[in-house]
Amino acid sequence: MLELRVADVATPCAGVRSVTLVGDGPLPSYPPGAHVGLEWAPGRLNPYSLTPTPSPRGPTPRDLPPGLDPEEYHLSIALRPDGEGGSRRVHALAPGDRVRATPPRSSFPPVGTAAHHVLVAGGIGVTPVLAHAAWHAFWGNSFEVLLVQRPGVTPHAADLRALAGDRLARATDRTAVPALLDEALRGAPWNSHVYTCGPPGLIAAVAATARRAHWVADRVHAEPFVHAPATGTPFTAVLRRSGREVAVGAGESLLDALDRAGVAAPRLCRQGVCGECVTEVAAGRVEHRDTVLGDDERDGHMALCVSRAAVGETVELQL
Numbered sequence: 001m002l003e004l005r006v007a008d009v010a011t012p013c014a015g016v017r018s019v020t021l022v023g024d025g026p027l028p029s030y031p032p033g034a035h036v037g038l039e040w041a042p043g044r045l046n047p048y049s050l051t052p053t054p055s056p057r058g059p060t061p062r063d064l065p066p067g068l069d070p071e072e073y074h075l076s077i078a079l080r081p082d083g084e085g086g087s088r089r090v091h092a093l094a095p096g097d098r099v100r101a102t103p104p105r106s107s108f109p110p111v112g113t114a115a116h117h118v119l120v121a122g123g124i125g126v127t128p129v130l131a132h133a134a135w136h137a138f139w140g141n142s143f144e145v146l147l148v149q150r151p152g153v154t155p156h157a158a159d160l161r162a163l164a165g166d167r168l169a170r171a172t173d174r175t176a177v178p179a180l181l182d183e184a185l186r187g188a189p190w191n192s193h194v195y196t197c198g199p200p201g202l203i204a205a206v207a208a209t210a211r212r213a214h215w216v217a218d219r220v221h222a223e224p225f226v227h228a229p230a231t232g233t234p235f236t237a238v239l240r241r242s243g244r245e246v247a248v249g250a251g252e253s254l255l256d257a258l259d260r261a262g263v264a265a266p267r268l269c270r271q272g273v274c275g276e277c278v279t280e281v282a283a284g285r286v287e288h289r290d291t292v293l294g295d296d297e298r299d300g301h302m303a304l305c306v307s308r309a310a311v312g313e314t315v316e317l318q319l
């Protein structure tokens with residue numbers, strides 16, 4: 001865990017708090033779309049996307065790629081009054097306060113071989129998209145952005161405008177979104193990739209539009225900012241080392257079921273954020289619900305705290 005100090009706080013718009021965190025020196029580098037797990041109570045972490053360092057010319061310093069050897073981490077967090085308490089804790093932070101966070105983890109990176117990048121952000125989902133846009137602007141990549149935000153709640157909209165210029169389309173009325181998505185995906189050149197961060201409805205709308213436009217699934221990427229529940233359809237986990245079978249009920253996580261069976265398994269955040277519980281999967285398809293494993297790590301691994309066997313499957317774990 002990183003020991004960090006709050007250097008500054010700001011309120012870019014109603015209900016959103018921006019926090020600048022520093023360490024004792026340069027902080028670990030991170031790719032666009034990465035997040036840190038911020039500890040808001042002992043052992044409880046929430047994932048928050050890292051946004052680029054603001055500069056007088058906008059959030060894209062021209063001398064260093066965004067995220068390389070940063071002196072500061074910047075987060076923008078929407079207040080969720082009815083949440084478990086993570087966002088309330090962040091909104092109460094003041095300069096000088098100490099916080100702990102995981103090193104950055106990348107689960108939503110740009111694809112280097114893409115010919116063009118279509119970035120779609122809903123609400124506070126603008127944060128990782130801003131990091132993507134800063135990266136593409138820095139390297140001169142081809143990209144465009146669709147930003148969907150409610151009137152008056154527009155964190156980082158001006159920053160995105162500074163980066164994307166006329167490549168930014170904005171919608172404050174949800175009814176305008178389907179046509180804008182359709183236009184962006186049907187008009188995109190061959191080998192474009194689309195990246196969405198926002199509420200489940202927006203992610204589903206992008207996926208549906210991509211399907212209709214005959215995009216292959218590999219070119220459609222998403223990062224939900226609402227935690228997936230750890231519960232779902234019952235399944236069985238087979239523990240390879242002992243040969244034991246553990247039944248996982250509908251209302252519990254795999255980690256809960258292992259605890260109940262007396263099987264020791266590492267864990268920290270219990271939210272699919274920190275990676276502590278990631279375990280090798282020897283057989284069986286997994287429904288991944290974490291935000292820690294990259295696409296290339298998902299084959300053969302699962303986060304025990306949130307992910308489950310795909311419906312009708314049994315998973316065999318190297319436990």
Ligand code: FES
Nearest residue numbers: 268270275277305
């Ligand atoms: S305990 Fe953190 S990812 Fe599972």
